[in-house]
Amino acid sequence: MSKPLIFVTNDDGINAKGIAALIEMVKPLGEVIVMAPFRGNSGMSHAITVKVPLRYKKLREEENLTVYACNGTPADCVKLAMSQLFHRKPDILVSGINHGSNASISIIYSGTMGAVIEGCVNEIQSVGFSLLDYSSDADFSQIIDHGRKIVQNVLENGLPEATCLNVNLPAVKKQEIKGVKVCRQAKGMWKEEFDKRIDPRSGEYFWLTGYFENRENGSTDTDEWALSNNYISVVPVEVDFTAHDKMGYFKKWNYEI
Amino acid sequence: MSKPLIFVTNDDGINAKGIAALIEMVKPLGEVIVMAPFRGNSGMSHAITVKVPLRYKKLREEENLTVYACNGTPADCVKLAMSQLFHRKPDILVSGINHGSNASISIIYSGTMGAVIEGCVNEIQSVGFSLLDYSSDADFSQIIDHGRKIVQNVLENGLPEATCLNVNLPAVKKQEIKGVKVCRQAKGMWKEEFDKRIDPRSGEYFWLTGYFENRENGSTDTDEWALSNNYISVVPVEVDFTAHDKMGYFKKWNYEI
Numbered sequence: 001m002s003k004p005l006i007f008v009t010n011d012d013g014i015n016a017k018g019i020a021a022l023i024e025m026v027k028p029l030g031e032v033i034v035m036a037p038f039r040g041n042s043g044m045s046h047a048i049t050v051k052v053p054l055r056y057k058k059l060r061e062e063e064n065l066t067v068y069a070c071n072g073t074p075a076d077c078v079k080l081a082m083s084q085l086f087h088r089k090p091d092i093l094v095s096g097i098n099h100g101s102n103a104s105i106s107i108i109y110s111g112t113m114g115a116v117i118e119g120c121v122n123e124i125q126s127v128g129f130s131l132l133d134y135s136s137d138a139d140f141s142q143i144i145d146h147g148r149k150i151v152q153n154v155l156e157n158g159l160p161e162a163t164c165l166n167v168n169l170p171a172v173k174k175q176e177i178k179g180v181k182v183c184r185q186a187k188g189m190w191k192e193e194f195d196k197r198i199d200p201r202s203g204e205y206f207w208l209t210g211y212f213e214n215r216e217n218g219s220t221d222t223d224e225w226a227l228s229n230n231y232i233s234v235v236p237v238e239v240d241f242t243a244h245d246k247m248g249y250f251k252k253w254n255y256e257i
Numbered sequence: 258m259s260k261p262l263i264f265v266t267n268d269d270g271i272n273a274k275g276i277a278a279l280i281e282m283v284k285p286l287g288e289v290i291v292m293a294p295f296r297g298n299s300g301m302s303h304a305i306t307v308k309v310p311l312r313y314k315k316l317r318e319e320e321n322l323t324v325y326a327c328n329g330t331p332a333d334c335v336k337l338a339m340s341q342l343f344h345r346k347p348d349i350l351v352s353g354i355n356h357g358s359n360a361s362i363s364i365i366y367s368g369t370m371g372a373v374i375e376g377c378v379n380e381i382q383s384v385g386f387s388l389l390d391y392s393s394d395a396d397f398s399q400i401i402d403h404g405r406k407i408v409q410n411v412l413e414n415g416l417p418e419a420t421c422l423n424v425n426l427p428a429v430k431k432q433e434i435k436g437v438k439v440c441r442q443a444k445g446m447w448k449e450e451f452d453k454r455i456d457p458r459s460g461e462y463f464w465l466t467g468y469f470e471n472r473e474n475g476s477t478d479t480d481e482w483a484l485s486n487n488y489i490s491v492v493p494v495e496v497d498f499t500a501h502d503k504m505g506y507f508k509k510w511n512y513e514i
């Protein structure tokens with residue numbers, strides 16, 4: 001049997017500390033091919049590039065590891081790599097390790113999870129990893145073993161059809177991690193607080209800032225609860241956005257013009 | 258009772274024909290405030306702008322209509338407008354009318370639906386409209402009345418919590434439209450076919466192209482089926498990406514390191 005073929009990508013860019021940690025996490029498990037953005041793509045969600053062409057470059061090659069980077073978004077990385085680099089379907093796609101949380105509603109803004117969902121649409125088993133530390137110098141060493149165990153689970157047990165995983169990890173010492181919780185995405189939102197400034201030509205401009213507001217009332221089955229209690233959160237994510245249980249409500253409306 | 262306050266945005270940019278049609282659709286129903294990107298943002302999904310500051314400008318003002326544009330993405334438009342323009346919560350957010358389909362999996366790449374989902378996260382009743390004609394000169398006149406009826410339904414009946422609507426409209430004459438179908442997102446994917454070219458300096462570059470592949474086996478309850486049979490498709494969309502029915506499967510895994 002051939003070694004598992006492992007596709008690594010991220011949204012913080014090829015030079016981020018997090019992707020180096022992710023490569024370290026999965027390299028013992030198989031043959032690794034990396035295609036990641038040249039530059040940081042935080043907040044790029046599932047964006048794809050349609051107005052400019054894509055380019056990619058091989059950066060280095062060693063035993064069981066080949067590293068490419070491209071000028072596109074995380075979702076572009078998946079599409080381009082599947083089209084140009086992979087001669088067979090990867091056994092798993094892993095994205096991250098993101099510098100910062102992608103729990104709760106942050107999943108929809110996340111380039112890390114954009115790549116994961118794109119992988120899932122392409123019928124690749126896909127997992128996103130995010131550490132709750134936004135610092136570019138974040139310490140990923142404490143969560144490598146836990147992350148690897150989740151990857152091993154995926155390789156051994158498989159993911160259900162049209163389902164991927166959003167894994168978030170608390171930024172604590174390994175011995176403080178209480179374990180893994182399978183949970184649902186917490187209800188919450190980012191409350192915007194635009195930082196308004198005036199440029200030297202008297203023009204107004206606005207920096208997006210804000211804070212996360214948890215909209216749960218103490219439920220213990222959410223990713224936010226798990227993380228704030230030093231558990232690793234694993235949220236199964238599906239690519240069907242249909243609100244199936246709301247169909248009946250809308251069928252009752254009168255649409256006659 | 259005050260007039261409904263209606264927030265209009267899109268992803269094709271403030272000068273697109275589709276947003277003019279959307280303004281025409283909703284203007285008879287209330288007071289309209291527009292905040293849309295200066296430029297086209299197709300494929301921007303739910304991307305937000307974190308590396309450059311946002312700027313916006315009032316473009317025109319007439320009775321019951323004020324038009325602004327900004328340099329951000331569709332999701333940025335929602336955040337910035339909610340922060341800077343609205344003194345009370347809009348009664349509805351409408352996005353589009355997109356030039357081209359956002360049915361099936363296209364929802365995840367769609368800037369039009371990025372704005373809608375951002376509205377929904379902000380607890381605004383939000384609806385995206387897309388016409389199945391990618392042309393910049395598409396004819397929106399045939400579907401104005403049907404679209405307005407859906408907006409009226411939302412204003413009168415309300416949307417369930419954390420649910421928004423993805424409305425796609427066939428590009429046919431009004432009398433050929435068979436009605437409205439409430440449906441689920443069809444299973445499908447975009448099959449990439451990168452168009453590889455060589456630049457004048459011998460560098461390779463790639464244009465993203467591709468075609469949509471429907472993965473349904475003739476089911477008649479999907480948006481793709483409805484549209485190909487000249488129905489308007491209405492898909493209720495939820496912002497919770499959790500695959501609730503898959504939780505049990507992942508709880509059985511062994512996560513011990």
